[in-house]
């Protein structure tokens with residue numbers, strides 16, 4: 173829980189760099205362009221930041237390459253990288269209020285949650301990889317007596333990291349932690365909606381002693397800075413979190429350039445399955461939370477609630493009760509259960525999908541139109557459709573907003589079939605008190621993450637990522653280090 177804080181006062185006092193971070197210095201973009209960052213809380217301009225372009229990506233990649241090749245970070249003993257990363261985690265924790273409020277100002281989530289959830293995970297992530305890196309070991313396979321075989325792992329080189337706005341710092345930390353621990357250099361491109369928190373995070377990295385050029389930040393538009401990174405001939409690894417459409421374009425850019433290794437964490441349409449033998453009250457409350465939390469702007473949002481027909485009405489009524497309690501407010505208000513959607517553009521996208529579903533005859537139980545319009549902000553209430561056919565538009569497409577589809581099922585086989593019936597495969601949850609059913613259904617779900625009798629639980633030891641159109645590769649856990657290290661086999665004839 174976050175302590176009661178005066179977020180408004182913290183917001184008024186917060187400051188962060190506004191330029192690009194290249195080779196350890198805050199610099200202006202070559203073309204001198206700038207961009208206003210607009211708060212979805214009330215539509216006001218929070219700051220004007222430098223807007224990078226292709227030539228700035230070139231400068232950042234060159235500085236990352238030079239740092240990598242001279243070994244100022246890549247060839248440090250792991251224990252030295254560890255000390256710096258842990259120092260950075262300490263600074264993140266001591267600047268937790270400012271980082272939390274910047275995220276809220278730029279993308280609209282409740283400041284309490286930004287502080288309690290996001291900022292806890294950012295510091296933890298950097299600390300965890302710092303702690304891990306001097307404890308991993310390479311391999312010596314058993315080979316014939318007159319030979320010695322070594323399987324070693326080496327940092328891959330320059331990493332491009334492109335992240336979205338929904339968990340701006342957590343998504344950045346999930347890339348930066350393992351990439352920097354491994355010894356790589358990184359060029360981070362934050363989402364254009366949320367550059368400010370990333371810039372403060374980078375300033376703290378400099379203060380912690382991450383050497384010049386090892387961590388660069390280039391703000392800018394996806395179609396310019398993001399695609400320049402994806403197509404850059406001197407970027408070795410591209411780690412991306414975002415939409416499936418952009419993920420596809422990144423793979424194409426890799427194929428057309430240098431076949432850089434690409435890791436994609438993409439969209440989702442997660443099924444939350446409640447069987448008749450579940451703890452129905454807890455399951456229904458959690459189901460509502462799983463889609464309305466973070467305004468539904470979650471890749472793992474439980475946007476499809478599959479419920480056994482015999483308990484459908486009970487679950488539906490409980491979900492509606494929680495929905496009425498999770499109405500959006502100004503996210504700087506302590507205790508706000510939900511805040512603003514990231515932008516006016518996203519608000520209209522979410523609303524047009526809801527309108528489309530209504531046009532197709534879907535039964536709207538609550539929500540369905542923007543609220544708090546007089547604030548100048550982008551607010552959308554919890555919205556619930558009932559009796560949605562599994563193949564309906566609203567059950568198949570990611571909305572990325574607080575919009576739930578409820579579908580009743582009759583048998584376990586049917587629940588599994590519906591759960592697996594979208595193009596995505598990120599996450600799913602199963603609610604049952606039958607242990608065998610929990611295992612049986614978990615095995616059949618075509619997803620990267622399954623929760624049983626909970627939602628969104630886990631810690632840093634658990635890999636995170638999807639299958640199918642939700643992408644491939646895993647964030648978190650020791651497995652994430654493999655994304656940023658190349659395996660080398662050495663055979664020594666004795």
Ligand code: NAD
Nearest residue numbers: 335336362363394395398399414415418437438439440471
């Ligand atoms: P997006 O794909 O539009 O943008 C994500 C990032 O990609 C931004 O930094 C953006 O500037 C950049 N980008 C845009 N066009 C680009 C291009 N042509 N080349 C390179 N980069 C480009 O996604 P969004 O709307 O910001 O975020 C929402 C999406 O992210 C949803 O689909 C959501 O499910 C997904 N997401 C996935 C995870 C996960 O871990 N699987 C986590 C969070 C969000």
